[in-house]
Amino acid sequence: MIFDRENSTLGIMDDIQFAIHTYDGCAKGCPGCIVDTHFKTKQRFQNILSLEQMQTIHKRVTEYYDWAKINLNQKKFGYFGEKGFKVNHYSYTFRFGNHSELPLEELIQISQTLDSPFKVFSTAPTDDVSKFYELTKPENNPSNSRFFLEIIYDPVADDAQYIRKMILEMRKYNILGYPEVLITKRLLEKYSDPKKFVDECVAPIGDIETQMQFGRYSPSKTRNFNTKQVVPLDTEVEWLAGVAHHIIKQKLNIHPIPIGEYAVTFLDEYNEHHFQREDGTIDIQKLNQSDYIEEFNMASVKEKTRDIFMTSMYIDHNLDLFIWSESMGQHVLDTNFGFPKLGNIIDKPIHEILTEKNGVLEKMLQHNMTHLMKHKKCSSCNYKSFCSSHAIPFFRKFHDDNGKHCYGYLPVIREFQKDRVFLENMIDGFKRLEF
Numbered sequence: 001m002i003f004d005r006e007n008s009t010l011g012i013m014d015d016i017q018f019a020i021h022t023y024d025g026c027a028k029g030c031p032g033c034i035v036d037t038h039f040k041t042k043q044r045f046q047n048i049l050s051l052e053q054m055q056t057i058h059k060r061v062t063e064y065y066d067w068a069k070i071n072l073n074q075k076k077f078g079y080f081g082e083k084g085f086k087v088n089h090y091s092y093t094f095r096f097g098n099h100s101e102l103p104l105e106e107l108i109q110i111s112q113t114l115d116s117p118f119k120v121f122s123t124a125p126t127d128d129v130s131k132f133y134e135l136t137k138p139e140n141n142p143s144n145s146r147f148f149l150e151i152i153y154d155p156v157a158d159d160a161q162y163i164r165k166m167i168l169e170m171r172k173y174n175i176l177g178y179p180e181v182l183i184t185k186r187l188l189e190k191y192s193d194p195k196k197f198v199d200e201c202v203a204p205i206g207d208i209e210t211q212m213q214f215g216r217y218s219p220s221k222t223r224n225f226n227t228k229q230v231v232p233l234d235t236e237v238e239w240l241a242g243v244a245h246h247i248i249k250q251k252l253n254i255h256p257i258p259i260g261e262y263a264v265t266f267l268d269e270y271n272e273h274h275f276q277r278e279d280g281t282i283d284i285q286k287l288n289q290s291d292y293i294e295e296f297n298m299a300s301v302k303e304k305t306r307d308i309f310m311t312s313m314y315i316d317h318n319l320d321l322f323i324w325s326e327s328m329g330q331h332v333l334d335t336n337f338g339f340p341k342l343g344n345i346i347d348k349p350i351h352e353i354l355t356e357k358n359g360v361l362e363k364m365l366q367h368n369m370t371h372l373m374k375h376k377k378c379s380s381c382n383y384k385s386f387c388s389s390h391a392i393p394f395f396r397k398f399h400d401d402n403g404k405h406c407y408g409y410l411p412v413i414r415e416f417q418k419d420r421v422f423l424e425n426m427i428d429g430f431k432r433l434e435f
């Protein structure tokens with residue numbers, strides 16, 4: 001290991017993350033948005049979930065957390081376990097719409113009913129984020145939770161300076177905000193030049209040390225599986241590599257997630273630092289011939305992937321349970337994207353759904369593994385274990401990566417790897433984030 005990741009959560013899971021479908025209202029209409037049009041029009045300014053539904057969710061989540069602390073943390077092998085990582089807390093992420101539109105009383109009710117040490121709300125860039133300042137006040141926050149805002153940032157329509165100001169203001173109230181950019185055709189039409197994108201849309205926020213999330217657009221049922229905004233993967237990879245190059249070149253104080261994190265994972269856990277040249281590039285040939293390439297152990301990779309899936313989930317408005325993928329865009333793998341529910345939590349505890357023999361989770365895991373073993377690009381690739389835990393096979397359902405590049409986004413990772421100081425700064429940033 002070359003990086004000191006003690007107390008940093010970069011590339012380390014210690015949180016059980018639950019995304020919850022609380023709100024879909026939004027005044028904007030960004031292309032590629034995944035909010036459900038039904039809820040967007042019919043349940044504007046109201047929480048999608050009733051108080052009773054939220055209480056059921058919280059009961060199930062807390063009982064699952066108690067189960068996981070024993071059953072995941074004491075496993076003999078896998079990602080979590082006696083010798084592995086430990087689950088230390090759980091968090092809620094409230095998605096997908098602009099939660100700043102909700103009345104304060106509803107936000108307080110969500111926050112207090114679905115209580116956890118860390119709470120993340122999605123929001124559009126708006127002055128109404130000031131409602132969240134109220135949430136942090138002791139009388140509204142008896143459990144002393146920390147708050148984070150995912151700011152849905154559409155660089156075609158939103159002003160980067162405004163977002164900068166908003167993030168700085170939020171910090172006065174101990175709320176961290178990070179912008180999320182969805183890569184769409186519309187975005188790349190305006191910013192086909194990565195330098196222009198970095199200059200105009202990233203650099204204005206690039207001196208205040210914030211995370212910035214990049215996500216891949218995927219067609220969804222609520223948008224009739226419209227593919228108009230899908231960016232071909234090769235275009236996306238090359239564009240993102242250009243973005244990475246300019247972020248590094250300008251020494252921006254920004255943490256691009258998840259793609260920047262992967263650079264650290266590959267250098268440390270895949271031993272690539274042993275083969276890094278002075279200019280930061282990796283001698284792939286030497287790496288591939290070395291003893292550092294671990295043999296692919298199907299049983300072990302499957303177990304680790306299971307652990308990752310079991311600590312990153314989504315509960316929708318029917319209280320159906322789904323996997324929430326950790327890969328580009330952090331997609332919830334729900335019916336909107338054409339995936340089956342794992343089960344419903346009204347009558348069944350979460351751990352029973354997840355550990356069901358021949359259940360949906362088991363089938364998805366099996367598909368994930370078989371796919372990687374057989375795929376023409378992946379079968380001989382050294383990064384299968386990485387792509388397994390990031391649920392890469394499921395992305396191929398939306399758009400095949402049958403061109404020059406693949407969902408491993410390797411050229412982007414290679415750019416970030418060139419600057420260790422940049423990566424160290426990112427690791428420190430994750431220490432401050434705490435989860």
Ligand code: SF4
Nearest residue numbers: 377378381387406408
């Ligand atoms: S998606 Fe790419 S990096 Fe991942 S296993 Fe397949 S070929 Fe390798």
